[in-house]
Amino acid sequence: MKKSLNERMDEASLKELMPDFDKGAEWAKLSAKLQPAKRRKVLTWQRAAAVLLLVAAASFFLLLATGNKPENATMAADAQARNWASDMMQPVPAMSSPEAQINSTGQEASTAEYVTGVTASVASVPQLQHNESHRTKEFVCNGTPCPLEICIIQTIYCKNQQPAAIATCNTLEPDQARQLKYKAPNGAGAQCNVTVDEIRIKRVTTGETIVLNAHSKPSTAQDLFNCITGKEKCDLLAGIFESDCNNQQTNRGLKIDNNCGSLIMQ
Amino acid sequence: MRVDLSNITDEAYLVKCCKNNEPAAQHFLYNKYVEDMMILCLRYVPDAEDAKEVLMDGFLSFFKNMEQFSYQGAGSVKAWLKKIMVNCCLMNLRKRKMTFAGSGDLVQYEDTATGEDVLDNLAAKDIMKQLQQLPDGYRMVFNLYAFEGLNHREIAELLQITEGTSKSQLHRARAMLKERIGETRVNG
Known part of the structure; x- marks a missing residue:
């Protein structure tokens, strides 16, 4: 019996007509195209996880850097340090709103705090709030012609909490005098200890930053901290700026002393 | 419980699974019809690579539009798949600017020949x-x-x-x- 055209074609073998056709390979391509929605979901999660990991790693290195800055206080901070510092000071204030004070020229100055450490996890932030912001006993006067931002970077160690780094930043306009804010344990029964890791003094207009830490010379961060909190009489050189606020390349040492009552930076 | 689809030949059930994007069911239907569909594509699209592309588009369209398909007994899956493949072939030929040579002439042709x-x-x-x-x-x-x-x-x-x-x-x-x-x- 004669077979119809359709029957003959239906009975034909693809192997005979197209020997190199790979059914499996074609299915692999097809199934990859068939499941994009599922894969997109997986990718979304993978992306989210990657971002979280990246943020955690970046914060970890930031904390490490905050605690272990190389010795550099005898001179003005190098360009890398300046960039790093100005980047670091950018975050949104995390704990309190900026305060303002009126300086002698009628300009406003601000204070802001930033949680800087990785380990300042959500859980540890409420604990930080129990550690009050103190003000320096002495009024600190900016005797330089340029606005200065002074950031006091501290680590708070609380019982059963991960240590958290916090930066308290104060901006002083030229000729402005004010009490600077910093963190201190809340009362005698406080469960937390606070250490001073770093003090950064930045020329706001140029971004140039002097970084004082435990290893800096001739003054350490603790020296300056003791000075500005009035714990010690002092007359110290914090560092040297390479340029003034007009970016003029003239070295300017930043001296701080409280020998005559108020602490003057000049 | 995971159902082993390798022993299931009930197309209605396979279609239902395909509507739920079950890869095993999709694979089963693909294996069942891929050779016939490839032969169909080759009949319309002579270039083997183009034919494979059309086959891919056809199966994609088949599985993605499975929701619109209602099973109507034996052979209905193949018929629907064939219809999709023919449309894909047609689209491919349109992309390649298919022309109808000599279409302007007015000679009367008999409509009885089957071509067989x-x-x-x-x-x-x-x-x-x-x-x-x-x-x-x-x-x-x-x-x-x-x-x-x-x-x-x-x-x-x-x-x-x-x-x-x-x-x-x-x-x-x-x-x-x-x-x-x-x-x-x-x-x-």
């Missing part, structure tokens, strides 16, 4: 070879008429041509096939 007579006694491989050598327009109309069983009105609607053009394309296709097969037999 010219391919009598040819094996599948030879049929394929002859079809693939036809111009796009001839091949398209011949395929739709002889294999898919469409009439000239349906072909005209599908290809957006006149019935006369459809008839002339079929006539020319048959004439060309006859001539070539005759030559092959004489030379062979």
